[in-house]
Amino acid sequence: MLKVPEHQVAGHIAKDGKPGPLVDDKGRFFKPLQGDSRGEIEVKFYESFSSNTEVPDHIRRYFPVYHGTQAVEGSDGAAMIVLENLLSKYSKPSVMDVKMGSRTWYPEASEEYIQKCLRKDARSTTVSSGFRISGFEVYDHKELSFWKPDRKLLNGIKVDGARLALRKFVSSNTLSDTSSKPDSAFASSVYGGSRGVLTQLLELKTWFENQTFYHFNSCSILIIYENESIHEDGARAQVKLVDFAHVHDGNGVIDHNFLGGLCSFINFVRDILQSSDESTDN
Amino acid sequence: MLKVPEHQVAGHIAKDGKLGPLVDNQGRFYKPLQGDARGENEAKFYESFSSNKNVPDHIRGYFPVYHGVQLVEASDGSGKLPHMVLEDVVSSYVKPSVMDVKIGSRTWYPDVSEEYFNKCIKKDRATTTVSLGFRVSGLKIFDCQESGFWRPDKRVVLAYKADGARTALRKFVSSNSLADDSVPDCAYASEVYGGSNGILMQLLELKAWFETQTLYHFNSCSVLMVYENESGGDEERRPQVKLVDFAHVLDGNGVIDHNFFGGLCSFIKFIQDILESSDNRCENGH
Numbered sequence: 001m002l003k004v005p006e007h008q009v010a011g012h013i014a015k016d017g018k019p020g021p022l023v024d025d026k027g028r029f030f031k032p033l034q035g036d037s038r039g040e041i042e043v044k045f046y047e048s049f050s051s052n053t054e055v056p057d058h059i060r061r062y063f064p065v066y067h068g069t070q071a072v073e074g075s076d077g078a079a080m081i082v083l084e085n086l087l088s089k090y091s092k093p094s095v096m097d098v099k100m101g102s103r104t105w106y107p108e109a110s111e112e113y114i115q116k117c118l119r120k121d122a123r124s125t126t127v128s129s130g131f132r133i134s135g136f137e138v139y140d141h142k143e144l145s146f147w148k149p150d151r152k153l154l155n156g157i158k159v160d161g162a163r164l165a166l167r168k169f170v171s172s173n174t175l176s177d178t179s180s181k182p183d184s185a186f187a188s189s190v191y192g193g194s195r196g197v198l199t200q201l202l203e204l205k206t207w208f209e210n211q212t213f214y215h216f217n218s219c220s221i222l223i224i225y226e227n228e229s230i231h232e233d234g235a236r237a238q239v240k241l242v243d244f245a246h247v248h249d250g251n252g253v254i255d256h257n258f259l260g261g262l263c264s265f266i267n268f269v270r271d272i273l274q275s276s277d278e279s280t281d282n
Numbered sequence: 283m284l285k286v287p288e289h290q291v292a293g294h295i296a297k298d299g300k301l302g303p304l305v306d307n308q309g310r311f312y313k314p315l316q317g318d319a320r321g322e323n324e325a326k327f328y329e330s331f332s333s334n335k336n337v338p339d340h341i342r343g344y345f346p347v348y349h350g351v352q353l354v355e356a357s358d359g360s361g362k363l364p365h366m367v368l369e370d371v372v373s374s375y376v377k378p379s380v381m382d383v384k385i386g387s388r389t390w391y392p393d394v395s396e397e398y399f400n401k402c403i404k405k406d407r408a409t410t411t412v413s414l415g416f417r418v419s420g421l422k423i424f425d426c427q428e429s430g431f432w433r434p435d436k437r438v439v440l441a442y443k444a445d446g447a448r449t450a451l452r453k454f455v456s457s458n459s460l461a462d463d464s465v466p467d468c469a470y471a472s473e474v475y476g477g478s479n480g481i482l483m484q485l486l487e488l489k490a491w492f493e494t495q496t497l498y499h500f501n502s503c504s505v506l507m508v509y510e511n512e513s514g515g516d517e518e519r520r521p522q523v524k525l526v527d528f529a530h531v532l533d534g535n536g537v538i539d540h541n542f543f544g545g546l547c548s549f550i551k552f553i554q555d556i557l558e559s560s561d562n563r564c565e566n567g568h
Binding site for chain 2: 103209212253256260271
């Protein structure tokens with residue numbers, strides 16, 4: 001039985017007859033193959049990546065497991081990419097999608113696409129900060145419900161807004177109330193620690209300093225953590241790379257666009273971690 | 283007595299009555315303050331940088347020393363103009379090979395005029411800036427075979443694609459003939475790029491600073507690489523990396539210079555690859 005995923009924060013959703021992703025109850029995520037060449041490129045990437053013996057195991061775990069493609073009932077027989085459902089092991093996940101890179105366009109793209117991307121990149125924090133927050137959903141421990149900022153609001157944020165969003169993402173206090181300051185209560189459980197987000201991002205960064213296999217144009221980093229029993233069991237924060245519709249061969253050159261953005265994002269996360277550590281010291 | 287610098291490879295050149303930088307015989311470089319905001323911006327950067335206590339000393343060494351602004355007879359005969367007085371980074375070299383590499387996958391930055399943006403992005407896309415994160419701006423390499431300098435035409439350099447950039451970086455450290463199509467031998471790769479004081483080590487030191495510094499965004503800046511060719515009894519190559527051209531530097535405002543950092547890492551990878559392949563060749567007795 002396939003149903004619409006509960007916690008999708010960015011990308012296409014099933015709406016008005018147009019296909020969107022689906023999930024089953026066996027931990028799989030079904031992503032419709034996008035028209036034009038994008039779906040093809042994404043499949044080509046997953047096929048290449050799955051069989052690329054030069055990708056170290058500890059890096060492989062930052063990518064969704066690929067289960068091939070399938071024609072699926074109820075989607076007019078259209079082919080879908082079958083992936084690991086990254087949220088299936090979480091019961092109350094907070095999720096954030098961050099598009100990495102100071103540009104989302106790339107030399108191989110069409111002129112029209114490049115212009116569209118340039119406009120969007122300039123309006124968002126992509127150009128200024130090397131990344132932009134595409135969407136997020138966070139669990140409010142007071143309201144006992146999920147909160148999601150307005151998509152339009154998110155598109156217009158600047159650097160301070162991005163910082164605030166990253167703080168809100170790890171806070172427990174009332175998020176829909178904009179007058180109260182986010183408490184960053186979970187900053188150290190989610191961002192910090194030997195298996196926290198920062199450590200994982202740093203591991204990825206090391207790989208990006210040398211890998212010349214792929215250029216991850218317009219890819220996102222998904223950050224997920226568990227809210228259920230967070231105080232007793234910890235946050236189980238996970239970083240995953242997603243959305244490979246625009247990935248191209250590296251051709252012997254590192255993905256300097258992604259790497260620069262990743263390094264900038266790491267600094268934002270580190271700043272929040274440090275300031276939250278300082279405030280607990282006080 | 284001020285004269286036109288011999289070894290300038292990029293930027294405005296004081297030749298044929300044009301306005302450009304000058305050098306004296308005391309190791310100083312005089313850069314005219316350009317009419318628009320750029321000269322002012324560059325001087326402002328140097329003033330800020332010279333007195334910025336948050337810049338560690340070992341990083342300061344990668345920047346030309348600043349000696350303030352002086353009124354100096356301009357190279358185009360237009361009289362006394364304000365000039366920035368800087369350390370002449372090649373003055374201690376007798377026969378320097380020099381290469382100027384503009385770092386970053388974009389040379390434009392937020393809030394520039396549409397005209398400037400269009401000019402920059404056109405050039406960025408036509409060169410290796412977008413694809414590699416850096417582009418070779420100029421070079422002047424001492425050719426041992428010819429006993430003279432090889433300096434390819436600026437238009438040729440700007441037309442380099444990835445292969446051209448790689449070849450130029452190989453030729454930069456080669457002893458065989460540079461002007462023809464012979465495969466560069468990378469004979470000096472380990473002395474210039476490698477070693478504990480080589481270019482790679484210096485670039486890695488800079489990279490570590492760029493991972494966290496949020497003081498400045500070095501838009502459109504170049505890395506200048508210099509080394510000595512004069513052989514006079516165990517004269518070392520003294521390879522040096524310097525950052526130059528700060529007309530477009532802006533405040534970092536709490537964000538790292540991700541544009542420069544990405545490009546720098548890509549450039550480092552190119553140097554590492556050349557070093558590794560030249561090391562392999564030595565091991566194989568080629």
